[in-house]
Amino acid sequence: MELMGCGNFLRGCFVVMVFAATLLVGPVCGIGVNWGTQSTHPLPPSTVVKMLKDNGIQKVKLFDADPDILNALKKSGIQVMVGIPNDLLYTMANSLQAAEKWVSKNVSAHVSSGGVDIRYVAVGNEPFLSTYNGTFEATTLPALKNIQSALVKAGLGNSVRVTVPLNADVYQSSSDKPSDGDFRTDIHDLMLQIVKFLSQNNAPFAVNIYPFISLYADPNFPVDYAFFNGFGSPLTDNGNIYDNVFDANYDTLVWALQKNGFGNLPIIVGEIGWPTDGDRNANVLLAQRFNQGFMSRFVAGKGTPMRPGPIDAYLFSLVDEDDKSIQPGNFERHWGLFYFDGRPKYQLNLGLRSSGLVGATGVAHLPKKWCILKPSANLNSDQLAESVSYACQNADCTSLGYGTSCSGLDVRGNISYAFNSYYQVNDQIDSACKFPGLSVVTDKDPSTPDCIFKIMIQTDSAGRIGSLRIVLFVFLFYIIV
Ligand SMILES: *[C@@H]1O[C@H](CO)[C@@H](O)[C@H](O)[C@H]1NC(C)=O
Numbered sequence: 001m002e003l004m005g006c007g008n009f010l011r012g013c014f015v016v017m018v019f020a021a022t023l024l025v026g027p028v029c030g031i032g033v034n035w036g037t038q039s040t041h042p043l044p045p046s047t048v049v050k051m052l053k054d055n056g057i058q059k060v061k062l063f064d065a066d067p068d069i070l071n072a073l074k075k076s077g078i079q080v081m082v083g084i085p086n087d088l089l090y091t092m093a094n095s096l097q098a099a100e101k102w103v104s105k106n107v108s109a110h111v112s113s114g115g116v117d118i119r120y121v122a123v124g125n126e127p128f129l130s131t132y133n134g135t136f137e138a139t140t141l142p143a144l145k146n147i148q149s150a151l152v153k154a155g156l157g158n159s160v161r162v163t164v165p166l167n168a169d170v171y172q173s174s175s176d177k178p179s180d181g182d183f184r185t186d187i188h189d190l191m192l193q194i195v196k197f198l199s200q201n202n203a204p205f206a207v208n209i210y211p212f213i214s215l216y217a218d219p220n221f222p223v224d225y226a227f228f229n230g231f232g233s234p235l236t237d238n239g240n241i242y243d244n245v246f247d248a249n250y251d252t253l254v255w256a257l258q259k260n261g262f263g264n265l266p267i268i269v270g271e272i273g274w275p276t277d278g279d280r281n282a283n284v285l286l287a288q289r290f291n292q293g294f295m296s297r298f299v300a301g302k303g304t305p306m307r308p309g310p311i312d313a314y315l316f317s318l319v320d321e322d323d324k325s326i327q328p329g330n331f332e333r334h335w336g337l338f339y340f341d342g343r344p345k346y347q348l349n350l351g352l353r354s355s356g357l358v359g360a361t362g363v364a365h366l367p368k369k370w371c372i373l374k375p376s377a378n379l380n381s382d383q384l385a386e387s388v389s390y391a392c393q394n395a396d397c398t399s400l401g402y403g404t405s406c407s408g409l410d411v412r413g414n415i416s417y418a419f420n421s422y423y424q425v426n427d428q429i430d431s432a433c434k435f436p437g438l439s440v441v442t443d444k445d446p447s448t449p450d451c452i453f454k455i456m457i458q459t460d461s462a463g464r465i466g467s468l469r470i471v472l473f474v475f476l477f478y479i480i481v
C-alpha cells in the first residue's frame with residue numbers, strides 16, 4: 001500500500017481509504033494544504049516541511065516553484081503541486097521554448113536529481129476572476145497546452161498532471177439550484193475548451209470554494225448554510241438535499257461539467273478554508289467550526305450529493321501571510337491554520353494523527369520588545385494621523401477595526417498596535433520606533449487576551465545581522481584584551 005501512495009485520482013484514493021479503514025488506521029490519502037509565502041517574515045522552508053511531517057500532511061500546493069522550498073521538500077515523501085503565477089502566463093503561452101525551460105528548471109530538475117514528488121503543475125491561479133477584467137483569458141489555455149507538451153517532452157507525461165486552479169465564479173446557476181449550473185456565459189466556450197483539454201490529458205478540474213466569501217459578500221446570507229452542522233431550510237434539487245453551500249457550490253460545477261459532456265472529470269478542491277481575523281465573521285471559533293466540519297466529512301470519505309465518494313482537497317492555508325494584498329478584504333492575511341510563526345491557532349483534527357495540530361519547532365522570535373505610543377504623547381499632535389497611516393500602510397493593521405481581534409482596544413491601544421506592527425515588520429530596528437515625539441520601546445507586553453501585539457521571527461537577514469553583531473562583539477573584545 002505504501003508504494004501506491006496517495007492515489008492520484010478518486011478511485012485509487014477510495015480503495016486505499018477502505019483498506020485503511022479496515023486496518024483501523026487513518027486514511028492514506030490525506031488532506032492537502034496550500035503553502036503560500038507572501039510574508040514579511042516567512043518560516044524557513046525546512047521548518048515548514050518538518051511541521052508538515054509532524055502533522056502527517058502528505059500533500060502541498062505551492063503558488064510558484066521556489067527552489068529553496070522544493071529543496072526542502074526533497075525526499076520528504078510529500079506530494080507537491082507547483083504553480084505558475086499569472087504574470088508568467090503570457091510568456092508560457094507565447095513560447096513553447098519558455099514552457100520547456102520552465103518545466104526543465106522547475107519540475108524535471110527537482111524530480112530527477114532532488115527526489116521531489118511533484119504530481120501537478122497549476123497553470124495560473126484563478127486567472128478568470130472577474131476582477132482581472134479578462135486579462136488572462138487569451139493566454140491561459142495556450143499556456144496550459146505548452147506546459148502539457150513540455151511535460152510530455154520531458155518524459156513526465158504520465159507522472160505530472162496539469163490543471164488550472166479556478167475561482168468558483170467560472171460557473172453559476174441561473175437559480176439557487178445546482179442542477180441549473182453552467183459555466184459563466186462570458187467564458188463559456190473558453191471553459192469548454194479547457195475542460196476538454198483537461199479531460200483528454202487525464203487532468204483534473206481544480207476549483208477554489210469559499211463559503212466565507214458567500215457570507216462576507218452578502219449580509220443576508222444564512223450563516224448556518226455556510227457551515228456543516230445542518231441548516232433549517234435546506235434546498236431540494238432533483239431529489240438531493242442541500243444543507244450547506246459547499247455541497248451546493250461543488251455540485252453546481254458537477255452539473256456544469258455533466259451538462260457539457262464531461263460528467264466524469266475528476267475535481268480537486270484547490271482551496272477551502274476560513275480566516276480568523278480581519279472581519280466580523282473571521283475568528284477562531286468560526287474557523288474551527290468550518291474547518292473541523294469540513295475535515296470530519298473529508299475523513300469519513302463523504303462527498304456531495306452528486307459525487308458522494310471521497311473528495312480531494314487542499315486547505316487554505318497553512319500559515320498567515322502578512323504581505324498579501326488586502327484588496328479582497330482585511331481577512332486576506334489571516335487564512336492560516338497556523339499563525340505566521342507556526343503556532344496552531346485552534347485545535348483541528350485532520351484525521352492524520354490521534355491528537356490535534358503540532359506547531360513548528362525551533363522557531364526563534366526577535367527579543368521581547370514592543371513599540372508603543374508614549375504614555376505622555378499628546379493625542380492632538382498633528383503628526384499622529386500621518387504616523388499611524390504610514391505605519392499601517394507599511395506593516396499590517398488588519399487586526400484593527402470592527403469585529404476583529406483587536407477591536408476592543410481604545411484609541412491609544414490602536415495607535416500602539418500600528419506603531420508596533422511597523423517596528424516588528426522592520427526587525428525592531430531603532431529607527432522604526434521613532435514616530436516624532438510619539439513612540440517609545442517597552443519590554444512590557446501590551447497584548448490583551450484577545451489582541452496579540454506580534455513579535456516577528458528571525459529571518460535569514462535578521463539572523464545575519466545577529467551573527468554580524470556577535471562577530472563585531474568578539475572582535476572588539478579581542479582588541480580590548
Ligand atoms: C522557475 O520558477 C521560478 C519561481 O516561480 C521563476 O521565477 C522562474 O522564472 C522559473 N524558471 C524558468 C526557467 O522559467
Ligand SMILES: *[C@@H]1O[C@H](CO)[C@@H](O)[C@H](O)[C@H]1NC(C)=O
Nearest residue numbers: 129130131132133134135136
Ligand atoms: C478592471 O477594471 C476596473 C474598472 O474598469 C479597474 O478599476 C481595475 O483596475 C481593472 N483591473 C485590472 C486588473 O485590470
Ligand SMILES: *[C@@H]1O[C@H](CO)[C@@H](O)[C@H](O)[C@H]1NC(C)=O
Nearest residue numbers: 397400401402409410411414
Ligand atoms: C482603531 O483603528 C481602526 C482601524 O484603523 C478603526 O476602525 C477603529 O475605529 C479604531 N478604534 C478606536 C477606538 O479608535
